[in-house]
Amino acid sequence: MVRFESVSLSYRALGARSAAPEVFRDVNFDLPEGSFRWLLGASGSGKTTLLRLMNISLRPTRGAVTVLGSPTASLRRNMLPRLRRQIGVIIQDLHLLPHLSAYDNVALPLRLGGRPERQVRADVIEMLRWMGLSEKLVALPGDLSNGERQRVTIARAVIGRPRLLLADEPTAGLDPTHAERVIHLLRELHRLGSTVIIATHNEAQVDRHPGPALMLSQGSLVEYA
Amino acid sequence: MRMRFFSFRAARFDELGLRRALSDRMVPFLVAAMAFLAALAIAGWLGAAVLTRHWESGAGAILTVQLPNPAQPSATGSESRLVAVQALLAAAPGIDSAETLSDDQVNALLRPWLGADIKNLAIPVPAVIAVHMTPDVNDLTSLAAQLAKAAPGTIVEDQAAWAGRLGTLARSLQACAGLVLLIVTLVTAAVISVATRSGLAARREAILIVYQLGATDSYIARRFATRAAALAYLGGLIGGLCALPVMFLLATLAAPLAAAPSPDAAIDLLPPLLWSLPVILPGATAVIGYLTTQILMRQWLRRLP
Numbered sequence: 001m002v003r004f005e006s007v008s009l010s011y012r013a014l015g016a017r018s019a020a021p022e023v024f025r026d027v028n029f030d031l032p033e034g035s036f037r038w039l040l041g042a043s044g045s046g047k048t049t050l051l052r053l054m055n056i057s058l059r060p061t062r063g064a065v066t067v068l069g070s071p072t073a074s075l076r077r078n079m080l081p082r083l084r085r086q087i088g089v090i091i092q093d094l095h096l097l098p099h100l101s102a103y104d105n106v107a108l109p110l111r112l113g114g115r116p117e118r119q120v121r122a123d124v125i126e127m128l129r130w131m132g133l134s135e136k137l138v139a140l141p142g143d144l145s146n147g148e149r150q151r152v153t154i155a156r157a158v159i160g161r162p163r164l165l166l167a168d169e170p171t172a173g174l175d176p177t178h179a180e181r182v183i184h185l186l187r188e189l190h191r192l193g194s195t196v197i198i199a200t201h202n203e204a205q206v207d208r209h210p211g212p213a214l215m216l217s218q219g220s221l222v223e224y225a
Numbered sequence: 226m227r228m229r230f231f232s233f234r235a236a237r238f239d240e241l242g243l244r245r246a247l248s249d250r251m252v253p254f255l256v257a258a259m260a261f262l263a264a265l266a267i268a269g270w271l272g273a274a275v276l277t278r279h280w281e282s283g284a285g286a287i288l289t290v291q292l293p294n295p296a297q298p299s300a301t302g303s304e305s306r307l308v309a310v311q312a313l314l315a316a317a318p319g320i321d322s323a324e325t326l327s328d329d330q331v332n333a334l335l336r337p338w339l340g341a342d343i344k345n346l347a348i349p350v351p352a353v354i355a356v357h358m359t360p361d362v363n364d365l366t367s368l369a370a371q372l373a374k375a376a377p378g379t380i381v382e383d384q385a386a387w388a389g390r391l392g393t394l395a396r397s398l399q400a401c402a403g404l405v406l407l408i409v410t411l412v413t414a415a416v417i418s419v420a421t422r423s424g425l426a427a428r429r430e431a432i433l434i435v436y437q438l439g440a441t442d443s444y445i446a447r448r449f450a451t452r453a454a455a456l457a458y459l460g461g462l463i464g465g466l467c468a469l470p471v472m473f474l475l476a477t478l479a480a481p482l483a484a485a486p487s488p489d490a491a492i493d494l495l496p497p498l499l500w501s502l503p504v505i506l507p508g509a510t511a512v513i514g515y516l517t518t519q520i521l522m523r524q525w526l527r528r529l530p
Contacts, residue, residue: 057437057530077527078441085439097431099242108240112439156438 001033001195002054002164004221007063009049023049025219027063031197033163036190038206039199041216047199048091050216051166054197055089056080068163085113088162088194090154090170096141102128102152103137109160127155130185132178146173154182158189165189167198171205183209241431241445243452246424252416252453253460256514259413260464260506261471263406268472270402271499277395280388286321288356288365290314290372291380295352299375306376307352313375314356317368321357351380413510417453417517424449425525436529446522450515457514461507469503 007027023046031037041047052058053065056072065072068086070079088109096105103124110120128137131151141149150173157165167186171179183198187209190196197214200206206213213224292310299309307325314323326334331353339348369381425432432445498505 055437059530081439081441081444083439084437089437094434094437095430097240097242097434099245099431100240104240108435109438111240112435112444 001035001068002029002031002197003064003066004029004053005064005066007053007060007065009053009058010061022061022219024060024221027221029214029221029223031195034190034193034195036187036196036211037198038211038213039197039216040203040206040213041199041201043201045216046219047201047216048168050221051089051091051168051197051199054164054166055087055091056083081112085109085160086163088157088160088165090157090165090167092168092172094153096149096152096156098141101138101140102133102144102148105141105152106155106159109156113160123159124155127159128152131155132181147175147178150174151178151182154185158185161189161192161194163194165194165196167196169200169202170198171200171202179205240435241428241448243424243428243448246427247420247449247452247456252420252456253463255416256413256457256460256510257463257467259409259416260461260510261468262464263409263413263509264465264468264502264506265471266402266405266409267502268468268475268499270399270406272475273395273398273402277392277399280391280395286358287384288358289382289384290323290354290356291382292352292354292376293349293378300377301375306379309375310354310372310379313368313371314354317371319359321359323354323356326353326355410513413457413513414517417457417514418521420456421449421453421518421521424452425522432526433529436526442523442526445526446519449522450518453518454511454515458507458511461510462503464510465503465506468506469500472499472502 004027007024008022009024010022027050039047039050049058053060054067056065056067056075059065059072068083070083075083096102097108100108106127107120107124110123111117115123125134125137128134131154133148133151133155136144136148136152139148141152144152150170154167154170157167165186170186171182174182183205186196186198215222215224290310292306295307296305298304299306301309304312311323311325314320328350331350334353335350365381365383365385369379372379372381435445
């Protein structure tokens with residue numbers, strides 16, 4: 001499902017001759033289909049970057065990344081969108097579209113996938129209801145609180161029941177009740193067969209929902225059962 | 226609280242916010258100006274073509290034969306010089322018709338120079354034959370030689386020289402109109418290109434998000450191109466409609482040059498293509514808008530990871 005083989009990544013400054021320090025060094029892991037992992041690490045340890053490598057919005061400097069069975073290095077450009085539509089992403093820089101309502105933001109992945117509009121409507125209304133946002137269907141992101149925006153982002157990521165879900169600090173900014181609901185939702189998605197990776201630095205949360213984890217520290221990755 | 230209705234129909238779904246990013250003010254206005262110029266250039270091109278055809282098949286195809294002493298015997302001696310020349314013209318290839326002007330017609334032609342009392346003047350007046358030729362006749366030398374042999378002193382005046390010069394002038398005008406059309410097309414593409422780049426800058430983040438969510442290059446490019454084509458179509462329609470009254474005025478002014486009996490007849494003389502420009506121009510500007518935006522967008526999207 002997701003495999004990293006000797007993956008290294010460094011950001012080379014434009015015009016710089018010397019090699020930049022590596023963010024990752026020889027990272028190896030293999031997640032089978034339907035697995036669940038916490039991705040742990042301090043702020044700035046590279047959790048988001050690792051998720052971006054899995055989302056194919058970054059390419060490694062060295063090594064091979066395989067996502068959903070497709071080696072990203074040899075992936076043809078026209079195959080990328082179909083692959084991405086099977087990946088749900090909750091990443092901080094993947095904002096909501098400010099000119100679209102909460103409903104339209106959540107409907108976006110389904111519409112891009114060509115889902116019939118009647119089905120889109122039923123799924124989106126149900127998802128937003130479950131997220132406690134029934135009253136906010138027509139609200140623009142600018143009119144929502146941070147927590148509400150985060151819940152809309154999560155709804156958008158999970159609405160298409162993705163095969164792979166990458167969540168970067170999904171409960172950041174949420175009150176404890178909604179945070180728990182979100183974690184339950186992601187675990188439920190995993191139970192239904194999706195591979196789920198949740199990056200967090202919130203150890204208390206991991207203690208409440210124990211599970212296998214990947215630990216990022218100083219550019220290396222360690223696996224905990 | 227700012228609120229809007231969410232769209233249940235995907236057809237109205239503007240996920241990239243292009244209605245605001247590609248403004249419906251500047252682009253149609255600029256494209257309309259270009260379409261207006263294009264309409265004038267096409268009108269000039271077609272008008273010049275019509276006038277060339279008219280001159281070459283009209284004035285350029287008329288030959289004037291002046292025959293001194295028409296009643297005297299011809300060189301062969303069996304008939305008058307006039308009859309001999311008429312017979313030669315009737316038998317010559319490429320002659321459509323040969324009409325000998327009556328005395329009254331010749332007098333009418335000479336009256337401006339010789340006055341109304343022309344019949345009483347002791348000046349020998351030559352016979353004048355107006356010859357209409359078919360368009361395929363190029364060589365008049367042999368005909369002139371035959372006529373001079375039968376009736377020495379016969380003068381053959383052909384108007385092809387000045388008609389040819391007018392034709393060259395008209396073709397130069399056509400070339401200029403073609404050049405203007407090319408420049409207008411390039412400027413239209415440039416206007417669309419600037420608008421697209423501006424829209425790209427305004428909607429960069431939205432494009433990246435939609436792209437990350439699995440939109441294909443062709444989907445994003447098509448969204449932009451359809452919007453640009455719609456704006457360009459509107460501009461082309463406005464420009465084409467604005468050009469109509471100007472073309473009507475030009476056709477009216479050109480009527481005497483085309484020897485049309487009235488301005489209405491001059492309008493009939495111009496090709497139907499000219500009057501269908503308000504339909505053709507929007508289509509053409511829409512195609513330019515669509516293709517320009519498609520090319521730009523695909524180039525830009527190719528750089529994304």
